[in-house]
Amino acid sequence: MLLSPTLDPMGQAIWDYASTGHAGTLRVLSSTFDDDEIPVPTLFRTELQMPALERMALNLCRGHVLDVGAGAGCHSLALQDRGLEVCSIDISPLSTRARTLRGVRDARCTDFFGQELDGMRFDTIVLLMNGLGIAGTLNRLPSLLNRCKALLVPDGRVLADSSDLRYVFEDEDGNFDWDAADGYYGEVDYQMQYKNVKGEPFDWLYTDPMLLASISKQCGLNCEIVEEGENYDFLARLF
Numbered sequence: 001m002l003l004s005p006t007l008d009p010m011g012q013a014i015w016d017y018a019s020t021g022h023a024g025t026l027r028v029l030s031s032t033f034d035d036d037e038i039p040v041p042t043l044f045r046t047e048l049q050m051p052a053l054e055r056m057a058l059n060l061c062r063g064h065v066l067d068v069g070a071g072a073g074c075h076s077l078a079l080q081d082r083g084l085e086v087c088s089i090d091i092s093p094l095s096t097r098a099r100t101l102r103g104v105r106d107a108r109c110t111d112f113f114g115q116e117l118d119g120m121r122f123d124t125i126v127l128l129m130n131g132l133g134i135a136g137t138l139n140r141l142p143s144l145l146n147r148c149k150a151l152l153v154p155d156g157r158v159l160a161d162s163s164d165l166r167y168v169f170e171d172e173d174g175n176f177d178w179d180a181a182d183g184y185y186g187e188v189d190y191q192m193q194y195k196n197v198k199g200e201p202f203d204w205l206y207t208d209p210m211l212l213a214s215i216s217k218q219c220g221l222n223c224e225i226v227e228e229g230e231n232y233d234f235l236a237r238l239f
Contacts, residue, residue: 009194011094018098063123073099136203158238
């Protein structure tokens, strides 16, 4: 489902910055965490400004690349600069307009699960900035991984990062304080607001490495944890 501009705070923030060089505050609301902000310029970072795990992911990209949830297009542009062919997708018309303005050659406003991609095949699929989160909930993660598998060439790869939120629920002694009856601890709800534009609440998934490996195996994919970051984040290669 594509986003209406009236319900797309991130897309509006991206378009403002892309078209004027300035943007207001992009607020992130959640019942799990304190209210936060996303500095809009970070969505326009260059490769040199990217975290180490993102740069590592770009180094592992090969062939025809599908950049899922491309936003302002920082990864798409970095991959283009490396000479790779990139299909850059997002469900936000405003973000897609911004990517085109910035020089992304194949910027599409389309859903990862939509029919437009049916029949296409990619050597690499990238899901960065906690990109596995688009699954929303744990029970929808297999659908996401199976969709990736269907869009890959036989020797293709998925490069995705996520974060293990276990640390959020550990006490000072390292005991894990979470009731399994409440579901998986990596399922988070978010809502964003930019100026007078407030988006609909949405679910977002953070997964731990062991669980990702287990579900990947169920979907017929191998999972290699390429690198772990300093903040409980990690980069995975699925193939």
